[in-house]
Amino acid sequence: MDTTVIIGNGVAGTNAAATLRKNGYEGAIMLIGEEVALPYQRPPLSKTWLLGPDRPHPTPIRPLSFFEDNRIELMRARKVVSIDRNEQRIRFSDGKTTKFDTLILATGASPRRLDLQGVDLKGIHYLRDLGDSAGLRQALTGPDCRDVVIIGAGVIGLEVASAAVDLGKTVTVIEAAARAMARVASPATTNFVTQKLTDTGVQFLFNKKIEGFGAANHRVSSVNLGDGAEVKADLVLAGIGATPNVELAEAAGLECDNGICVDQDMRTSDPKIFAIGDCARGDNKFAPGKLRIETVHNATTQAQIAAAAICNKERPAPVPPRFWSDLKDMKVQAVGIAVGYDLVQSDASQHPPSLEVHLKSGDRLVAAEIVNLPNRQGALMKAISPIVSTDAQ
Ligand SMILES: Cc1cc2nc3c(=O)[nH]c(=O)nc-3n(C[C@H](O)[C@H](O)[C@H](O)COP(=O)(O)OP(=O)(O)OC[C@H]3O[C@@H](n4cnc5c(N)ncnc54)[C@H](O)[C@@H]3O)c2cc1C
Structure with a gap:
């Protein structure tokens, strides 16, 4: 029987398995991940889940029964350490191997690490998985945590800053x-x-360079800036981006360049191997150049594209990329990719706060961003069109 092996059981890998079955794939599906938990959604890890132990556990992407009912062999707490492309075989960390006819790499990304003096001090956190979030929450809600410093004003940094303010902390974001x-x-x-x-x-x-950290009793006590200033810190979160998990692909000789390089069907440089989600980089119909996008929507969309190619089905119609973030009382949503625009039209209201921003290139709507206007998302998605006609492919 034909076997598809999927390495990585996050939102990309899990949706690939589900879509293969939905498309009528009859072969065996093996979905492998190194985490112990049932595959779960990551967004709550930097938002509501940080606010206290009484918060509901991040939602599983699918209940356990889904995998059983759909003949998807879910392997948890299993790490894949190598791929033999000639033999079409993967090797687990315990030395066992398994064969594949088709392989999907959905290995995700890892937090970029700080490279500074003092980075190993207690109290410096990164955030990617359930364990990171549980550790961060325990530290944030502990009695000795008053001053919180976030390094990096990206989406995850701002979400943790929001949660920390809600918990009554003094919060500084350094960017x-x-x-x-x-x-x-x-x-x-x-x-x-x-x-x-x-x-x-x-x-x-803003515009601040970090030199290192001050310490007291082996714990971080301050973040030291290049201009000589010291920012008091009981807890530091480094939210400075993520790097794609390409080690397996690189070692197997697949083409990689800030991600595993893929074509429009999510095929890598080996036609039997696909890559999807945070680890993959390729063309996107809504922006020029190669892109690696780190959103739930992208992971789900790419899973559907790969599953269609594996099942010899028509490629799904392109949909504009989108993401959301929850920051204090603001639901921030974006559709399209905010590059290559030369005209900005915005309409803001202060009470209650809301905002709609259109980013245009000539007459074409390239991207749109909204705050607290969730009902606008559908119309804006329809107004954004791909840069290359799909007929041309
Ligand atoms: C804290 C946080 C908040 C976020 N909030 C939002 C949000 O609000 N909105 C939004 O759109 N996006 C958000 N994102 C981004 C979104 O969660 C990611 O884009 C999405 O999870 C990517 O899915 P993925 O399946 O590609 O990768 P992942 O979810 O990272 O899954 C990859 C899995 O593969 C496993 N793996 C890797 N290598 C191996 C191996 N060798 N063997 C076995 N298993 C392996 C990993 O352990 C991991 O479980 C957030 C991300 C984080 C970390």
């Missing part, structure tokens, strides 16, 4: 760039969001 969320949103939106967070008590320090 090397001139503004927050610079990689994913326009200045119009990030300035709006930054002002609202400042109003709730978050202090932002």
Whole structure:
């Protein structure tokens, strides 16, 4: 029987398995992940789950019965250490091996690590998985945590800053760039969001270089800046981006360049091997150049594309990328990719706070961002069209 092996049981891998079955794939499906938990959604890890132990556990992507009912062999707490492309075989850390006809790499990404003096001090946290979030929550809600410093004003950094303010902490966000969320949103939106967070008590320090950390009793006590300033810290979260988990792919000789390189069907440089989700980089119909996108929507969409190719089905119609974030009382949503625009139209309201930003190139709507206007998302998705006609492919 034909076997598809999926390495990584996050949202990309789990959706690939589910879509293969939905498409009528009859072969065996093996879904492998090194984490112990039933595959779960990561978004709550930097949001509600941080607020206290009484919060509901992050939702499983599918209940256990789903895997049984759909003949998906879910393997948890199993790490794959190598891929033999000639033999079409993967090897687990315990030395066992298994054969594949088709392989999907859905290995995700890992938090980028700080490379500074003092990085191993207690009290410095990173955030990617359930264990990281549980550790961060315990530290944040502990009696000795008053001053919280977030390094990096990206989406995850701002979400943790929001949660820390809700928990009554003194919060400072230190960012090397001139503004927050610079990689994913326009200045119009990030300035709006930054002002609202400042109003709730978050202090932002932009254009700052970090030199290292001060310590007391082997714990972090301050973040030391390049200009000589010291910011008091009982807890530090480093939210400075993520790097794709490409080690298996690289060692197997697959083409990689800030992600595993894929074509429009999510095939890697080996036609029997696909890559999807945070680890994959390729063309996107909504922006020029190669992109690696780290969102739930992207992981789900790419899973559907790969599953269609494996089942010889028509590729799903392109849909604009989108993401959301919850920051204090703001639901921030973005559709499209905020690059290559030359005109910004924005409409803001202060009480209650809401914002709609259109990013245009000539007459074409490239991307749109909204705050507290969830009903607008559907219309904006329809208004954004791919840059290349799909007929041309
Ligand atoms: C804290 C946090 C909050 C987020 N919030 C949002 C949000 O609000 N909105 C949004 O759109 N996106 C959000 N994201 C991003 C989103 O969660 C990711 O884009 C998505 O999880 C990517 O899915 P994935 O399956 O590609 O990777 P992952 O979810 O990282 O899954 C990959 C899995 O593969 C496993 N794995 C890797 N290598 C191996 C191996 N060799 N053997 C076995 N298993 C392996 C990993 O352990 C991991 O479980 C957030 C991410 C984080 C970390």
